């Protein structure tokens with residue numbers, strides 16, 4: 089059982105939970121993730137680690153309330169327990185000093201990239217942070233990044249702050265500030281794919297945290313398999329970060345939707361109102 | 371033997387007492403246990419068939435050398451208490467092995483009555499004794515040796531790990547089991563379905579270990595949460611019973627389509643996560659219409675019979691013939707009764723999908739058996755032009771597993787074999803690394819519960835010798 093120290097919503101529908109997991113906190117390195125369960129007999133879901141404190145043995149994750157389990161997580165409060173927090177899983181990234189590193193995050197990724205900003209800052213690399221959101225009120229942790237670097241940019245769909253549009257607008261940043269050596273991106277698969285396509289002509293090395301379905305997170309089930317460079321890989325043990333330019337995005341997007349009908353069903357079955365239940369798909 | 375004189379006359383019957391089971395048309399509608407077990411009368415009557423041979427072959431056939439004639443004579447006398455105690459001397463999980471051992475290849479396969487019709491149904495009697503004991507309430511806790519102050523870490527809570535933990539805790543050592551998943555029991559909880567091995571049985575065994583003082587740590591992946599070397603700083607000895615959990619997929623086009631599962635994924639969703647109760651339970655499983663299970667072992671039977679219970683028409687696609695099926699005979703029979711369709715001598719060549727990336731069929735080719743190979747098995751060969759398409763919306767790969775590389779990858783001085791299995795001495799379980807033992811599927815590759823238990827026993831003995839030598 090893992091004690092929750094803090095739980096709150098940071099911007100609409102995005103939550104932050106800090107939980108005591110000293111063994112995980114001690115071994116975790118940037119790039120690794122954890123698998124959590126929100127309730128006894130609950131489903132296992134993967135989450136990135138957005139921050140940690142080895143002194144208090146706590147880790148923090150930021151998550152979007154999208155479905156059944158994240159909804160349960162969002163309902164928890166400080167003083168309650170998570171039955172499972174297991175990890176760190178996946179491979180740490182080999183962090184080597186680079187001239188400049190570009191961190192691209194959307195949604196929960198805006199939080200998950202924070203450890204990289206700290207690590208590269210300590211390595212003496214120039215850190216460029218790009219956050220993407222639908223509107224300015226969905227941005228968070230920008231001030232944290234500003235403490236580490238002056239290169240903090242945002243792109244909003246409605247133009248309410250920073251550049252207007254999608255992550256493709258990064259091109260403008262490169263034009264003005266030069267092209268970074270390496271991109272690390274975290275967020276939904278669509279963001280990752282678009283970011284990779286955007287940096288590809290600039291020849292920027294791309295590492296992205298693939299968002300697959302997972303169960304065990306230890307290489308036991310194979311549900312997380314992805315095709316990278318023509319080879320089948322298990323995202324949980326071979327990743328979760330992969331060379332974004334070699335990923336088969338079409339396959340990944342289709343596989344991520346495998347349980348769309350069931351996910352919708354379980355999300356609405358946890359609602360008291362049955363009228364939202366979708367029609368059974370073929 | 372003098373005690374024989376007091377026993378009722380033996381009945382040299384050529385047929386076994388049947389074990390009651392749920393009717394096929396009823397059981398395909400539920401996930402409850404199929405076999406209902408012998409009553410005391412049936413068990414005694416079946417035990418009476420034993421000839422009490424001078425040189426009991428059955429004992430030589432049992433990988434852990436259960437003293438079979440001895441516990442059978444107890445059953446004949448109705449002395450179930452002594453019977454179960456004899457059994458438990460060599461077998462710490464009789465409720466499990468009685469249900470899942472491939473008895474026809476072991477004790478029952480060499481029983482002399484085999485040639486005369488049917489062997490004594492040893493497995494069923496074993497199961498009866500174990501269930502009888504459980505029905506008597508909480509088991510008496512055996513005497514524990516004085517605490518030795520020595521600490522042992524056990525990695526993995528499958529039959530191998532549980533055996534080591536049980537043996538060493540009784541010898542006075544302090545034992546901690548580390549399990550990667552959130553439930554204890556290994557394949558017994560995530561793989562083998564409820565209808566063949568009720569999870570309550572596994573839970574009972576785990577609770578028993580806990581009452582003996584074994585510490586159980588869930589959600590802890592050795593090699594990730596902590597390295598083996600780091601554990602060696604705290605523990606005097608380590609046993610690795612991490613199993614063979616890395617699934618193999620069909621290496622054919624379409625292997626990553628939606629609806630292609632590893633048996634591990636399918637069974638984990640179902641058993642560990644209780645997906646058959648979705649959406650009451652949050653982990654989903656798709657109730658497919660037509661499922662093709664590729665493979666012919668116990669794992670394939672379990673997948674097929676699970677898919678059937680979720681309402682699908684289910685096919686087993688196997689490249690050899692019925693005689694070569696590696697699954698337990700009883701499960702093949704059960705699967706047939708339940709309506710699983712067997713496509714023997716059939717090799718999948720391609721998985722077909724629609725534009726949504728969802729499986730719509732399995733392209734196969736028919737096979738014929740060729741000349742026997744070095745091992746005497748006839749190799750299947752494709753028949754040219756016999757390609758056909760089996761309509762299916764799911765393909766489950768039950769082709770085998772190899773050991774998970776997580777621990778070796780983070781323990782450079784631990785020797786591993788060609789297939790990723792940890793190298794360990796057969797008699798002692800000792801690995802290439804000092805103070806580290808291993809046993810079960812992680813050493814042998816996917817094998818059986820009883821072999822994993824036997825390996826655990828041997829390793830526990832060797833670990834105890836080592837710890838005792840420390841003074």
Ligand SMILES: Cc1cc2nc3c(=O)[nH]c(=O)nc-3n(C[C@H](O)[C@H](O)[C@H](O)COP(=O)(O)OP(=O)(O)OC[C@H]3O[C@@H](n4cnc5c(N)ncnc54)[C@H](O)[C@@H]3O)c2cc1C
Nearest residue numbers: 133134135136150151152154155156157158196300328351
């Ligand atoms: C390595 C790894 C790290 C991850 N880290 C994080 C993290 O730090 N924070 C976080 O919030 N998520 C993270 N995810 C994604 C997270 O695991 C899923 O969002 C989660 O499993 C959803 O579970 P659920 O039961 O709440 O929703 P489900 O019932 O599984 O899904 C509900 C619906 O939401 C859709 N959906 C699922 N995920 C997303 C998404 N990310 N964005 C938009 N729609 C989605 C589904 O397709 C479905 O329609 C990570 C995934 C991986 C593989």
Ligand SMILES: Cc1cc2nc3c(=O)[nH]c(=O)nc-3n(C[C@H](O)[C@H](O)[C@H](O)COP(=O)(O)OP(=O)(O)OC[C@H]3O[C@@H](n4cnc5c(N)ncnc54)[C@H](O)[C@@H]3O)c2cc1C
Nearest residue numbers: 526528529530550556557561592613810811817818819822
């Ligand atoms: C579906 C299925 C049906 C089967 N049917 C039969 C049958 O009818 N009869 C029979 O005799 N055998 C059967 N078997 C085989 C039998 O279950 C195995 O041979 C046996 O369970 C092996 O035991 P084990 O202790 O070596 O490993 P496992 O039972 O595999 O247990 C290993 C445990 O270690 C854990 N683990 C792995 N890595 C780590 C790590 N790094 N840190 C912490 N924990 C870790 C795993 O999560 C797992 O819980 C079947 C197997 C399957 C999959």
Ligand code: SF4
Nearest residue numbers: 432467471476477493
């Ligand atoms: S443990 Fe298995 S092989 Fe040994 S006697 Fe029992 S059923 Fe037979």
Ligand code: FES
Nearest residue numbers: 305307309310324
């Ligand atoms: S999540 Fe099961 S193998 Fe990756």
